[in-house]
Amino acid sequence: MKLHINGENVEVPSSISSVTELLAHFELQDKVVIVELNHDILQKENHAQTNVSDGDRIEIVHFVGGG
Amino acid sequence: MSDRYSRQTLFTPIGEKGQELISRKHVLLIGAGALGTGNAEALVRAGIGKLTIVDRDYVEWSNLQRQQLYHEADAANRMPKAIAAEKRLKEINSEVNVVAHVMDVTTEEIEQLVQGVDLILDATDNFDTRLLVNDISQKYQIPWIYGACVGSYGLSYTIFPGKTPCLNCLLETVPLGGATCDTVGIISPAVQMVVAYQMTEALKILVEDEEALRNKLVSFDLWKNQHTAINVNRAKKESCKSCGSHPTYPYLSAGSHTKTAVLCGRNTVQIRPPEPKKLHLDQLAETLKKQGGEIDLNPFLLNFKMGDHRMVIFKDGRVLVHGTKDIAEAKNLYHRYMG
Incomplete structure (x- = not known):
């Protein structure tokens, strides 16, 4: 499956169906993240039931503590 | 001396009027590590009226690769960062009123520190302090600018009370230490990039050009050549205990404060x-x-x-x-x- 993530074209396994699975794929499952799917920001509680599909434009920002 | 700020006043969005505003403003900078030293130097060079800089740590050799105000003697002598930063900043611009505090910032300290402050800049390395800053910002309606970085990654967001969501709205939960502790190193351009984002937003606020504010959560990875900006206005929550309709400022209560x-x-x-x-x-x-x-x-x-x-x-x-x-x-x- 081809996704457009943070401005780049990225190929991810087609077994990934939800935003939660996508975050796990990028090892972001333990991070606090903000996800935008096709220009709509998602509520965190909806990550598990929100599907991703070929061609989606996704922005992922994760919070870090360092400074 | 008279043309000290000429290149900044020639920049139309600032101008002489903006410079005059900058010279009357007071910024509280919490943390004097990588982001703190970068922001402090930029503010002092820009001619900020007063800068209060607070840090709880001392200079170590591993800081010198990116913490731009410090030199070898500071590490050799284990100088408190706030003190070493103050000394260097006063050499850079003696016109600025620089006030340094060697202290850990918790509830009691923050109440004192924000008196008369126009803007708070975040240069901390932890979410406990950031959520404290976030609550005090809402309580006294003082804008603050979040910034953080690790590896080649960084992000920033400007929190304007009454206008934008606050950090508590965006996080919902406090990130666990392990998920954000920075054990993967950091390169200095990632620091400088965050400083650039924070400082530009700071200048906009200081010259009262709120129209120019970015209004987006911005993040980048310089090594992976990625850049993202998300409009997070929809994340603002009426029920938020920090910025909602009935705030309780949970992180300002003494209970949250750790010894x-x-x-x-x-x-x-x-x-x-x-x-x-x-x-x-x-x-x-x-x-x-x-x-x-x-x-x-x-x-x-x-x-x-x-x-x-x-x-x-x-x-x-x-x-x-x-x-x-x-x-x-x-x-x-x-x-x-x-x-």
């Missing part, structure tokens, strides 16, 4: 006494020497090495116990030597 803290990625535990003390470090040095430890001392702190352990004791009674992440072990050592 011990594991310093991120540092293998170090900080222990604070219940009340700040005024220690006589030279007397303490004598006592500790009798116990057989190695001591060295500067006017601000005492470094004490005993066997495998090392403790740094500040005048206000705070102790950094190095070589452990275990709070119980750190407390043990603290009580053994500090009573």
Whole structure:
């Protein structure tokens, strides 16, 4: 499956169906993240039931503590 | 001296009027590490009226790769960061009123620190302090600018009370230490990029050009060539306890305030006494020497090495116990030597 993530074209396994699975794929499952799917920001509680599909434009920002 | 700010006033969105505004503003900068030194230098060069800089740590050799105000002597002498930064900043621009505090910022300190402040800049390394800053910002309606970085990644967001969502809206939960502790290193351009984002937003706020604010959560990875900006206005929550319709400022309540803290990625535990003390470090040095430890001392702190352990004791009674992440072990050592 081809996704457009943070401005780049990225190929991810087609077994990934939800935003939660996508975050796990990028090892972001333990991070606090903000996800935008096709220009709509998602509520965190909806990550598990929100599907991703070929061609989606996704922005992922994760919070870090360092400074 | 008269053309000191000429290149900045020639920049139309600032101009002479903006410069005059900058020269009357007071910024509180929390943290004097990588982001703190970058922002502090930029603010002081820009001619900020007053800069208050607060930090709880001292300069180490590993800081010199990216913490731009410090040099080798600061690391060799273990100078408190706030003090070393103040000295350098006053050399850069003697017109600026620079005030430095060597302290850990919790509830009591932040209430004092924000008096008369126009803008708070975040240069901390932890979410406990950031959520404290976030609550005080809402309570007194002072804007603040979040910034953070790790590796080649960084992000920033400007929180404007009454307009934007706050950090508590965006996070929902406090990120766990392990998920954000920075053990993967950092390259200086990632720091500089975050400083650039924070400082530009700061200048907009200081010259009161709110129309120009970015209004987006921005992030980048310089090594992976990625850049993202998300409009997060929809994340603002009416029910938010920090910025919603019935705020309780949960992180300002004394309960949230910890007496011990594991310093991120540092293998170090900080222990604070219940009340700040005024220690006589030279007397303490004598006592500790009798116990057989190695001591060295500067006017601000005492470094004490005993066997495998090392403790740094500040005048206000705070102790950094190095070589452990275990709070119980750190407390043990603290009580053994500090009573």
